[in-house]
Amino acid sequence: MYVTTPVETAVDLAELGHNRAELVDFLTRSYTGAKGNDILAEDMAAMPPRRRAAASRLLDGVVTGTASKLELRAVRAILAELGGTEVTVLVNAKVGGYRFDVVIPEARVLVEIDSYAYHAADGERRDSRTFAGDRWKANAATRRGWTVLRYADVCVDAVPDLVGEQVADTVRYNLAHRPRWRRDGLLRTDHPFWWWHPLFPAFR
Template sequence: MADVVEVLQRSGGSATYAQLREYVPARDLRIALAEERIKRVAKGVYALPLDVSPLTVARSYGGVLSHESAAEHLGLDVVTTPLKPHVTVGRNQRRRISRLACTLHWGDVAEFDGATTPVRTLLDCARTLPFCEALAIVDSALRKGLVTRDELLDAAFAVRGPGRARGIKLAEAGDPRAASALESVLRARVLEAGCRGFVPQLVIADDDFFARVDLGHPELRIVLEADSFAYHASREALRRDCRRYVNLAMRGWTLLRFSWEDVVLDDGWVAEALAAVRDGRPRRQNPRKRAA
């Protein structure tokens, strides 16, 4: 027979009484509880004392992780981690009393490794998250091969009721070529501004130059780059970037660079900047205040 702590560690930090009893005698469970080596987080659900993982929270309610919590569990890119795990329990399931906080949902549950299935997770996110955050999750799922675009489109069209239109819009916009969550949010801002034609990870090259840009519009010859602070970790990286941007300008490309704050926190700045460059308008003299 195994030690109860080892069993919980192998189970992701938590397990039901029935799961533990397959490996541990009931007497050992009682002793471990008395010695506070494990704790009961809900009726019939046990966890390690320091384990507060989202998966443990879901198990304590007899449900599975869902929405952006499921996306994180599946290894997908999430722009904002929820303050409390999202948990979905069966529609007709009796609510289990738990001491752990969560955002609880009810619905038809099809489990995939402790979470809702990838397709269900994406459609849940499409229904509840802003378009830009949901697109980052969808792009990530397509890039990792957890779903195909056709699978997601079929599931979105099959939905009945609230959220159907948002799911279809998101499935149509998803693109596995997006390289990061920040790039996906940037593309979402562009799409929300009504601008089509920007290609993720566009290659711009000739005999003397090669560059792969975050978003490029071949007809307008505009490049959009989503820059994170960590990207320029050295002077050499900064020098290479500067040379790259000058080379793009020499070849007739207009380059617009956006920080994380520009893209994520200011929902109007990308559209405003793009419209000004595209239409040849000068920047207005008294712009609204922006985040520092």
């Protein structure tokens, strides 16, 4: 039995005149999580060219790949503030072996959305190893010439417009000044911490 993918279903419904806002919400919910965009890419690749083009039009401006409602709210705020700035906004993409919540490659800007439970030093779902890993992750990106911006969940909830404004301003500044980045001389610690850190043998 053939089962259609979410994006195929959305294209079918769009051709029948279904409400676009509902289809956008459906696609956002269907392709969530760190691997959401990878799955979407696979589903798109399997479509015939004409339907793939229709799917691309339908997906224009749709945020996929977020791991939580918090991330989705932050990404939408960032996109709103970026306006017509010609950049690519990737969600849950990898840089230097690490996955970041938002990656804006042209400006070398990375954004992390930190919930207290997972990222605070005394968060209920944290331990010392993951807390340490977060620091190595940001350090490695900074040494490679990326600007790392981090926002707490309470800030995304309370002032999403200010989060978006700061990210957009940083993007525009970096585009104008083109930060330098290291192409050589990288240290062992510039690679994912689970490759070398003695606290993380289970990751190897």
